[in-house]
Amino acid sequence: xxxxxxxxxxxxxxxxxxxxxxxxxxxxxxxxxxxxxxxxxxxxxxxxxxxxxxxxxxxxxxxxxxxxxxxxxxxxxxxxxxxxxxxxxxxxxxxxxxxxxxxxxxxxxxxxxxxxxxxxxxxxxxxxxxxxxxxxxxxxxxxxxxxxxxxxxxxxxxxxxxxxxxxxxxxxxxxxxxxxxxxxxxxxxxxxxxxxxxxxxxxxxxxxxxxxxxxxxxxxxxxxxxxxxxxxxxxxxxxxxxxxxxxxxxxxxxxxxxxxxxx
Amino acid sequence: xxxxxxxxxxxxxxxxxxxxxxxxxxxxxxxxxxxxxxxxxxxxxxxxxxxxxxxxxxxxxxxxxxxxxxxxxxxxxxxxxxxxxxxxxxxxxxxxxxxxxxxxxxxxxxxxxxxxxxxxxxxxxxxxxxxxxxxxxxxxxxxxxxxxxxxxxxxxxxxxxxxxxxxxxxxxxxxxxxxxxxxxxxxxxxxxxxxxxxxxxxxxxxxxxxxxxxxxxxxxxxxxxxxxxxxxxxxxxxxxxxxxxxxxxx
Numbered sequence: 001x002x003x004x005x006x007x008x009x010x011x012x013x014x015x016x017x018x019x020x021x022x023x024x025x026x027x028x029x030x031x032x033x034x035x036x037x038x039x040x041x042x043x044x045x046x047x048x049x050x051x052x053x054x055x056x057x058x059x060x061x062x063x064x065x066x067x068x069x070x071x072x073x074x075x076x077x078x079x080x081x082x083x084x085x086x087x088x089x090x091x092x093x094x095x096x097x098x099x100x101x102x103x104x105x106x107x108x109x110x111x112x113x114x115x116x117x118x119x120x121x122x123x124x125x126x127x128x129x130x131x132x133x134x135x136x137x138x139x140x141x142x143x144x145x146x147x148x149x150x151x152x153x154x155x156x157x158x159x160x161x162x163x164x165x166x167x168x169x170x171x172x173x174x175x176x177x178x179x180x181x182x183x184x185x186x187x188x189x190x191x192x193x194x195x196x197x198x199x200x201x202x203x204x205x206x207x208x209x210x211x212x213x214x215x216x217x218x219x220x221x222x223x224x225x226x227x228x229x230x231x232x233x234x235x236x237x238x239x240x241x242x243x244x245x246x247x248x249x250x251x252x253x254x255x256x257x258x259x260x261x262x263x
Numbered sequence: 264x265x266x267x268x269x270x271x272x273x274x275x276x277x278x279x280x281x282x283x284x285x286x287x288x289x290x291x292x293x294x295x296x297x298x299x300x301x302x303x304x305x306x307x308x309x310x311x312x313x314x315x316x317x318x319x320x321x322x323x324x325x326x327x328x329x330x331x332x333x334x335x336x337x338x339x340x341x342x343x344x345x346x347x348x349x350x351x352x353x354x355x356x357x358x359x360x361x362x363x364x365x366x367x368x369x370x371x372x373x374x375x376x377x378x379x380x381x382x383x384x385x386x387x388x389x390x391x392x393x394x395x396x397x398x399x400x401x402x403x404x405x406x407x408x409x410x411x412x413x414x415x416x417x418x419x420x421x422x423x424x425x426x427x428x429x430x431x432x433x434x435x436x437x438x439x440x441x442x443x444x445x446x447x448x449x450x451x452x453x454x455x456x457x458x459x460x461x462x463x464x465x466x467x468x469x470x471x472x473x474x475x476x477x478x479x480x481x482x483x484x485x486x487x488x489x490x491x492x493x494x495x496x497x498x499x500x501x502x503x504x505x506x507x508x509x510x511x512x513x
Contacts, residue, residue: 158353158355158357159358159359161322161353162353162359162415165322166350166369166370166422167343167346167347167370167373168369169343176359176360250324253343254321254322254323255322257323261277
């Protein structure tokens, strides 16, 4: 495989792209200059840092180091997923991090073990980027699901309580809210699947093509990636919603008051 | 089915900006409801009437006291068993998205009543309430608010509970629909012998419907007794103030 390498000087030249964005923002008095500069700097430093870490991990090629990195990714993703959720539920972090771990574990086993048949299973070239894609997308799904669940519960409290009084258990009664939360979590992934290849070429496929891969091989990888993201997001959403709905009700199948009242 | 309320209390905590506020919603309430009666709980808004009903259906737990159903504490009963015996109709129809039939089947399915028996039961109550069967296939969004509330009551009745809790079910209805609902409640009690606890802030409704009443003001029991007597000669000043205040409002 051959591709054009980017030197540090090339990267400095690419700063002109940020410069042009800054100029427009400045002239239009949008007042986003600081955010753009911080964003550009953070992206630069974070990516350089992860590049160094990945290089070390790739060179050492030890399974425990690779799993530690994946675990850190999950721990940060759990935190990030909840940052975007307005209201708190008990054990939310544990629920989301647990859901991410389980769905990443199962999906990685299926993709690396059964589809790609990677040997050894921890080969970082495959495990790390694939785990990153699974965790990143599942995290967004969990975050959307949880946020929507809490707003739907408040919105549909009468339906939920009517269902409870008709004899439904908490899970059946919260189905009205769960359904909407599930849809909200999966719609971004489904939308991407609908337009992939037609409107945009996804990042991984583009990366492989630039790295010199045969476009037909790159496409096959991308198909696998789309399926795996959908599957992992669905499983994460399911686990997150199932465990979260337990926290919204008491053991006597009563909707907890703090999720009904105005904040 | 008799209900006995014993020293019932409910304290609620609300948190705003990390400051906890405690409010006594119900304070040491004791009274009894006899079998097959319509019992009205009356009082101004915020007096704890809705909370009282929610405690009976165990949508909330009391902070003190107990409610006995035929001598047995509801707090020791399995919650599903309790909710089978005691149905609830809310202030708003609270129907589920879908058709009327789907709504009516919701509780029947939970009770594992098969489709055929369910349909027989639905038809029986539809004809009893003189509602055309054509309504079954209609989407709930095409119904008027009055029709929706009647379906919501029907959804509870077809499960044949022994007690029905009604939380101001006519509050969003116009006078003609209100009258329809009120006569329906009377019929349910007279023909089917269902015990009804009816919460309202409207004294006229309590007078029309109930045999006995409880006056609840600021979470305190002010008076309990025959409805007619409470209105004709209230024993307490608070009751007089409440009745008088309402009369002025009219």
